[in-house]
Amino acid sequence: MSAPGQFPYDASIHPTGYTTKPWTIRQLAGLGDPQDTNARFRYLLDQGETGLSLAFDLPTQMGLDPDAGLADGEVGRSGVSIATVDDLAAVFDGIPLDGVSVSMTINATAPVLLAMWIVVAEESGVDPAALRGTLQNEMLKEHLARNAYIFDLDHSFRFSLDVIEHCIQHLPKVNPISISGGHAREAGADRPLEIALGIADAEQYLTGMLERGYTADEVAPHFSFIYGAHLELLAEAAKFRAARRLYARRMAERFHAQNPRSQRMRIQVNTFGSALAATEPLNNIARTTVQAIAAVLGGVQSLHVCGFDEALQTPGRLSARVGLRVQQILLKETDLAHHVDPLGGSAVIESLVDEIEHEAAAWLEKIAERGGLMACLRTGWLEAEIENMAYAYDGLKVGIIDAERSEAELRLAHDQHSSGVIPGRRRPFTRQHCHDQLDVLRDTAGTGANILPALIDAARARASLGQMCTAITEGIGQEHRLAAHVS
Incomplete structure (x- = not known):
């Protein structure tokens, strides 16, 4: 096991851990229309959030304007509805874009939203080069696990690379991609395969950029990763250590990356929604707290904690505040951030890390034997493996202590939005002629x-x-x- 901040970075990517650099508190938000989302962002920033995380509704994710027939019933339901650059400007109204980090959970239309973000910055007097944040822009996991894609695999991959290339050239503070293993885990993959798929995706994007003439050390420092956290606290904490170690070794050995920033896996964690129960939703506060502790003990760089009502709806105002408070309590009222490597030297953790890393490496070998990740996506082999795992897995025992839905709690969860926005309805807007x-x-x-x-x-x-x-x-x-x- 390495020392904190030392190759292969299993203990931590920073030598001082959280003692000098706390994780970014980044609560996901995106409701109905841009004005409502702006109000939620302002509220969370006032409550102490340190980074914005923007969720988009399904029509925006799928390239549909909010007045399109196929958008009916989904506008503003799972995030904010964005049709034009003016909508995105309204989301950030009064929020200094050069003073806050923004994460955008967007994939198929990531190039479009990036273009809009740049224009919003320009028109608000901010140099786009000063923008800070992360785009998800992860189309390989969409074709593998989530299926929210517009274009075929090759064009989807090409446009993801376009975003990476533009950010490398013009937006030095923007992470152009957040490479995901977590979505495959939610679809049914086990812990080692979750790690392996994140690393396989990263290596595929890196290979694509190498083919465009870039070097590993020009590209890899711009990568970030997104994984989830389940309720098996020690195993999940060990998972992040295993992921960092395996990634660092492969970057050094396979891609000959010399820059330490190319070898360090920076991780954003979302607590997994599949670990939440719709019954007795207030119990989910305990569940998300356990997941958050696993992420913190695993040494991640950024964290989102689900709202207690998230098994039922987009998080309301109260549940968003509670998710934020969970992070603040862990950071300020416990000693989790007082020690650089609180799990260092644990025989249990070392054993779990070795086991997870070994199994993840075996998955990467299987992918290589079948011609690489793109070939595996084309044949459907990986999807079949994930589906088999999902059917074979008994599942988390989520909700087994919850007897029945409490009507009072469900009313509490339902009645906390910050405005009267009714998600789902088609939203008219003025379309310009830009032939x-x-x-x-x-x-x-x-x-x-x-x-x-x-x-x-x-x-x-x-x-x-x-x-x-x-x-x-x-x-x-x-x-x-x-x-x-x-x-």
């Missing part, structure tokens, strides 16, 4: 050039998200996965 910019975007998509410059121009001209996604699909000669939906 010239959309023509350029269509042509750029067809040539194979990086699409970000054309997207930024289209966003500046107030092209809608749906218009831009349609132009891209036309440019690459595909039909939109959800069919044509905007003019």
Whole structure:
């Protein structure tokens, strides 16, 4: 087991752990319309949140404008609805974009939202190079586990690389991708496969950037990772140590990365929603606290704690505050952050780390034997493995102590939103005519050039998200996965 801050970084990526650099408290938010989300962000910042995390509704994730027929019933339901750059500007109204880190949970339309974010910064007087934060932009896990994709595998991968390339060149403080193993875990994968898939995804993106002429040390420092935490506290804490160790070794040995920042796995953790129960939702506070402790003992860099009502709905105002308070209590009222490596030297932890790392490495070998990650995604082998695990797994014993739903608690969970926004309804907006910019975007998509410059121009001209996604699909000669939906 290494010393904190020393290769292979299993103990910690920083030599002083949390004693000098606490984890970022980043509660996910995104409700109904932009104004309501802005109110929630302001509230969380006032309550002590240290980083913003923005969730988008399904139509925004899938390239649909909120007035599209296929968006009906989903607008604003699972996050904020964004149609144009003015919507995103409203989300950040009064919030200094050069003074707060922003994480965007967006994948298929990550290039579009990045373009809008850049324009919002420009028009608010902020140099885009000063933007700080993270884009999820992780299309490999979408094709593997979540299936919220618009374009085929090859084009999805290409556009993710476009985002990475643009951020490396122009946005030095933005992590252009948050590589995920956690979504596969939620779909049924076990702990070692969760780690392996995160690392396999990272290596595939890195290989793609190497083919574009970049070096490992130019690209890998910009990677961040997203995993989840379940209720097996010690095993989950050990998982993060195993992931860091295995990643560091592979980066040094397989990709010859020399920069220590290329070898360090920076981890954002979301407490897993599958560990929450819809019955007696207040008990979920205990569950998310256990998950958060596992993440903190595992030495992660950023943490989101689910709301106690999240098995039922988008978190309300009260549950969002409670999730925030859980993190603040762990940081300020316990001694978890007083020790650099509180689990160092534990025989139990060392044994778990060795076991998890060995099994994860075995999965990576199996993926390599089958031609690599892209080949495995095309054949469906990995999806089948995850499905088999999901069916074979007995599941967490979530909710076994909860007798029945408490009507008072369910009313409490339901009645805490900060406004009267009713999610689901189609939202009208004014669509601008941006034919010239959309023509350029269509042509750029067809040539194979990086699409970000054309997207930024289209966003500046107030092209809608749906218009831009349609132009891209036309440019690459595909039909939109959800069919044509905007003019």
